Amino acid sequence: MTFKTTGTALAIVPQVGSLDSYIQGVNSIPVLSVDEERSLAIDLVENENIEAAQRLIMSHLRFVVHVAKSYSGYGLPQADLIQEGNVGLMKAVKRFDPSVGVRLVSFAVHWIKAEIHEYVLKNWRIVKVATTKAQRKLFFNLRKSKKRLGWFSHDEVQAVAADLGVSSSDVLEMESRMSSQDQTFDLPVDNDDGSAAFAPAQYLEDSASDLAEGVSGAQWQNQANTRLFSAIKTLDERSQDIISARWLDDGSKMTLQDLAAKYNVSAERVRQLEKNAMKKIRSTMGEL
Incomplete structure (x- = not known):
């Protein structure tokens, strides 16, 4: 088993092998005495000694395995539970204060369980x-x-x-x-078309597939456009130009000032012409 560091963070990278081999390996690592643990913790806090952190972590990996085994009833891979517990152990070592006077194992158990709990809740069910x-x-x-x-x-x-x-x-x-x-949202991939099987996806309504409603909507839109352009044709040429320039052109709309300069009138007069034209259009469309 080797270690790698990224900044102040520590990550354990186990060599390829079986889970049983990993457990045997961590159980063979000697347990630190009280004095050894305190000395290493002080060295880590005062000198940021990465080797001290590694020894503290290595000596407690067996405890992570012990805690992870208590969560075996959740149907999740034991190796993943141990890995998450190792993350919690590393966080605990980073925050451990030897001056408090408690053993690292008593402090770390809360961090180990917190990481395992988070993993269980995220992976035990699709829906939390x-x-x-x-x-x-x-x-x-x-x-x-x-x-x-x-x-x-x-x-x-x-x-x-x-x-x-x-x-x-x-x-x-x-x-x-x-x-x-x-429950799967769609039908299983191996479902036979002749078998009676149902999935939630079968009960969803696809409004886009309503052909009658789509045709009806398109016809209504066409009729509305026809009535609109017929109503516009009843206006005088200047009013048609104002409505077209202000509302129908695909490019940038002309301002009241632009139209006022074009027809050599005030902007207020253009606004009045536009208002009267819109009123006449609405009236004409109601009669068509």
């Missing part, structure tokens, strides 16, 4: 079962209780709720989330 801090605590405590109690009865729900300090409805809600299974 717990998002708030209270729900996360309930999720992991409920998992421990489920191993002991199986399916909850009414009395067991009350007992778990009282033990965890939450409501019965919270316990039932989390139990239903934990008991649910992920």
Whole structure:
């Protein structure tokens, strides 16, 4: 097993091999004594000695394996759980203060579990079962209780709720989330067309595929355009030019000042002509 450093961060890069070989390897690493651990921690804090950090991490890898094994019931790869726990261990070593007077293992356990918890919640279900801090605590405590109690009865729900300090409805809600299974959105790729199978995608309405509605909408738009241009043709030539320049040209629209200069009138007069033309267009379209 080798180490690599990036800035102040540490990353453990295990050599290729089986998980059993890895576990045997970390179990063979000697455990540090109290004095050795304190000396290395002081060296790391005062001198930022990377080798001291490496020794602290290596001597506690067996503890990460021990913690990760307690999460084997979640159906996630043991190697991934250990890897996430190692990340938590490295974060703990970086933040460990030897002057407090506690062993590193007591401080690191919280960081190790935090990283494993985050990984479990992200990967146990496609849809997250717990998002708030209270729900996360309930999720992991409920998992421990489920191993002991199986399916909850009414009395067991009350007992778990009282033990965890939450409501019965919270316990039932989390139990239903934990008991649910992920379902594919589309039909399985190996589905036979002749077999009876349903997927959520089959119940979605595709509004774009409504041919009748599409044809009806296109006809209405064509009719509206025809009526509009017919109404514009009832205007005098100057009013038609003003409406076209202000609203219908694909390029940049002309301003009131531009049209005022073109027809040698005031901008206010152009505004009045535009307003009267729009009013006549609306009236004519209502009659068509």
